[in-house]
Amino acid sequence: MTSTRKLLVLPGDGIGPEVMREVAHIAGWLRxxxxxxxxxxxxxxxxASLAVHGVPIRDAVIEKAKAADAVLFGSVGDPAWGHVGFDKRPEVAILKLRQALDLFANLRPAQVFDAxxxxxTLKPEIVRGLDIMIVRETVGGIYFGEPRGIETLPDGSRRGINTEVYTTAEIERVSRVAFDLARARSxxxxxxxxCNVMESGLLWREVVTDLHKREYPDVQLSHMLADNCxxxxxxxxRQFDVIVTGNLFGDLxxxxxxxxxxxxxxxxxxTLGAVQDDGRRAALYEPIHGSAPDIAGKGIANPLAQILSFAMLLRYSFDREDDAALIEKAVSNVLASGLRTADIMSDGMARVGTEMMGQAVLREMDKLNVTQA
Structure with a gap:
């Protein structure tokens, strides 16, 4: 009998609730x-939380996230809250979740569907078939290192301080995620x-090299300076398969x-946390687009990134590779049929809205499911 998985859904702001609705239809189809x-x-x-509760995320929601098998996140950000203090910004919600769940490894695939x-903006022959996975460390580095802040100097001028800090353990755990992913890819x-100008970079290279020799000699490892990368x-x-890097360089x-x-x-x-003793691992899945408040409520947002985030959730948190692959194949087929939302529209294609794109994916899943049966 299939065990029931606990999923926390956090649609958020802007187009978040619209694109999340299409995922709800797909989850119902899979059920x-x-x-x-x-x-x-x-x-x-x-x-959305600020409007009701006065804070971007409540402690009760963080506790729900800790108890869930996975979190599916939409988007946060609303210009209506531009007047609030730094600690009340809508974006604080995702930062607090990452810290509270110790989500240290951000997986960002960059895949080009043939269609x-x-x-x-690059030539098609350069990007066709592209399938990269970038693994970014997300709770360390210069964004969290101490000391940090802005201070006033004796002459009245000001100085901003941020510190790049990484430990052996922090480097090893995110690198293990990258090596394990690579074993399932190329x-x-x-x-x-x-490493040529930063001691933290030199330590990073030394730790990754040592971990590779000890635990992953079967994986091909190369090193590259961030500017060259x-x-x-x-x-x-297309020369890359999995790229692993720190917080700042991973962001860029x-x-x-x-x-x-x-x-x-x-x-x-x-974004993944560590595997616990019971085999569970905290994980949060989200599209990388923002809340797009300028198009919220118009029914024209592209739901595919949210749908594909759900596919990643099925693969990495629920061990349902077949279901994840089914969704991804359905998305590929829909794009090959010529359907496009406004953000990916091109000459000769058929423009559709959020709901119609979601329905098209469901119809394609129906077809694929019959073929596989």
Missing amino acids: HHRGLALDIDEDLVGG LAEAS NRVCSVEK AMQLVRDP LSDLASMLTGSLGMLPSA
Whole structure:
């Protein structure tokens, strides 16, 4: 008998609730056709939580997230709350969740569907077939290191301070995620830092190299300086399989890689914690696009990144590879049929809205399910 999984759904702000509705339809389809047993709870975060509770995320929601098998997140950000203090911004919700759940490894795939190769700003022959996974460390590095702050100097001028700090344990745990992922892909990892000018980068390279020798000699390991990696992602992105890097460089490189695909509206992500003694692992899944308040409520948002985030959730948290692959194949087939939301629209294609795109994915899942039966 299939065990019931606990899923916390946090739609958030802007287009978050709209695209999350399409995932709810897919979850219902999987329950009916594939026996997926889910105990789904939903709550408020971001501006939606501020409007009701006065805070971007409540402690009770964080506790729900800790108890869940996985968290499916929409988006946060609302210009209506631009007047609140730094600690009350809608975006604080996702930062608090990452810290509270110790979600240290952000997985950002950059995959180009064949039907969208022309949508990239790079030449189609450069990006066609692209399938990269960037693994970014997310709870350490310069964003969290101490000392930090802004101080006033004796002469009245001011100085901003941020500190890049990494320990052996922090580097090893995110690198293990990258090596394990590579074993299920093309078995190649590129570790990225700036060891030529940063001691933290030198330690990063030494720790990754030592871990590779001890535990992952079967995986091909290479090293690259972060500035060169940025250049290589534009010059020849298909040379990469899995890239593992720290918080700052991962932030920059994953955004760069995302635009190789042509649209932020197509890209999912996952952020993973450590595997616990009982085998459970805290995990949060979200599309990388923002809340897009300018198009919220218009029914034109692209739901595919949220749908693909759910596919990642099925793969990495629920061990349902077949269901994840079914969703991804359905998305690929829908795009090949010529349907497009506004963000990926091109000449000769058929423009559809959020709901119609979600329905098209469901119809394709029906077809694929019959074929596989």
